[in-house]
Amino acid sequence: MDDVKAFTSAFLLIAISLPLVSYGSTNGAESLTSIGFVALLAACTIPIVLRYVDQSPASS
């Protein structure tokens, strides 16, 4: 897996999570808050996924 692309995706997910949670939580739009939170969780899953993808025999 291309690490640079993966980390760029993680960075973008984090970047969109903040305004979504901020807008959603201050304006009562719970769905936006949830989407933002899920985006953040997904972003932080990427490093762990990368670790195991890089270590798996298929990737070598």
Place this chain on the structure above:
Amino acid sequence: MPPIDPLYWAAAAIPLALLMITLVAFRWKAHEAASVGMFAALLVAFGVYEMDLSGLAVASAVGVWEAVAILYIIIPSLIFYHVIDRANGFDALREQVKSFTENELFLVLAAGWVFVSFMQSITGFGTPIVVVAPILLALGVKPVYAVAIPLIGHAWANTFGTLGVAWVTLEGVVDIQDVLLTALSTGLLLWVVNVIAGLTIAYIYGRRTAVRHAIPMVTVISLVHGGGQLLGIYFWEPAFANFFAATLAMLTLAPLSRLPRYAAQFDAVDSRPAMKESVTDMDDKGQPPAVADGGTAAASVDLKGELKADDLMSLKLAALPFAVLAVIAFVTGILDPLSEALETIQIVVPLPGVETGLGVETDALSASDGIAVLNYPGTFLLVSSLVAYAVFRYTGHYATADDVGSKDGFTTTVLRSALPASVAVVGFLVMALVMDYSGQVTVLAQGVATVATAESYGVLSPLIGALGAFMTSSNTASNILFGGLQLETAQSLGTSGSWILAGQTAGGAIGNAISPANVILGTTAVGIVGREGDVLRKVIPWVAGVCAITGVLIVLATTIGFLGVV
């Protein structure tokens, strides 16, 4: 409030334990370990500390916002580093500084202890690490040590450094009965930290032989650092005490370097575990050699090969970016009307307050949580980078990607380091904020305080301060988080509030040496992203030892009534 019992305490300890195990024992990369710690903190907050999903989302977003503040130092610092590196500024610094003295140990102490303290005295937030780690690398220090040494060297300067912001904050958040006595107690503890730092750096360089060689220098500099800071606290103003001492120490370097002991090369040392044999060592493929305990420096020496001394810029030119940074930071720090004008622009993301099922309440973010973008180290670094770029380009020292034979442009080079570091910083900060908002941090600290006695609490107070700094990457934030708790506990146990508060803020200063954000700043600056665990393996024992010594000194001071306080 969550109950302070073993179950809740152990649950709160799980994220921290997982973080340390993955990072230090398993040597996972920072972004991997941070993600594990973050998910653990979220699960504990949800399952044990009764925080609902919207609360978790808000706390996480606050963590991201806090990370933005740190990333606005990391990314500009990478730009600052690469602008200097592309003009071979670090090579020039190394060669020109060596013309003053050939004594490597002197240079390592001068950069990793004296200069980093000077930088900390005027600008904090990890900037000193970012600036000094590449300088040490250029002096031939292995990358892992190039990060570990300034982390150790700058710690003592945290409380009264950055124009005393951590101290001023402590004064603001707790009602200190005797301000001068507390400041002097803190100054004494930090003096001890300073001496140990100097000796440790010498030991890292060349074990006991180097320590013996460094003793006169360590004695003189620590007298200036520690003694100067105490004099500054007593006769002047705590906010300027560290700047006074650190500047004096910088001036002391010139006469010290002329002493026969430090003017000549230091050959007596048998092994130099922290040093590369030669900074221009390359393997057959033109890559820097891997070293068992120090890593390779991807960012500093790649694609350059040998440089002729004649091609290098002068010392004045090489030092220009650092001088510009120091002047901007100092002027904006000391001129109140200027700093107030710059702070009129504050950026803050609106986020509401949160309450957990166990009644832990946290206020909404306010204007004080904003980033004053114009009066901020990230901006100072960007301005310094721009000035350096313009001057290096004008003088013909700045090399383009084609000149250095790199297929990556400047932006790609910066992003390649910045992206993984960004994910790591976000993971750490989300973990810390979720633990804070859910009450886990308070339970951890109160649990420690609950089992303490009046005699033992002195030992524990620096540990709590260090925990706060580790969690928040800030001495100031640690004092905000735990200052009140420490004073209340001291009063309920009937021990000296002054010494316990001194332990809190000294512990906060020491804990900065292992704060993940600072470590990532350092590894990013020298191009060893992912080696954070290796750096922590070098620094954690130092932090543990210094916290223990500081704690024992507090117990002794309160027992014998040193400075008139029992």
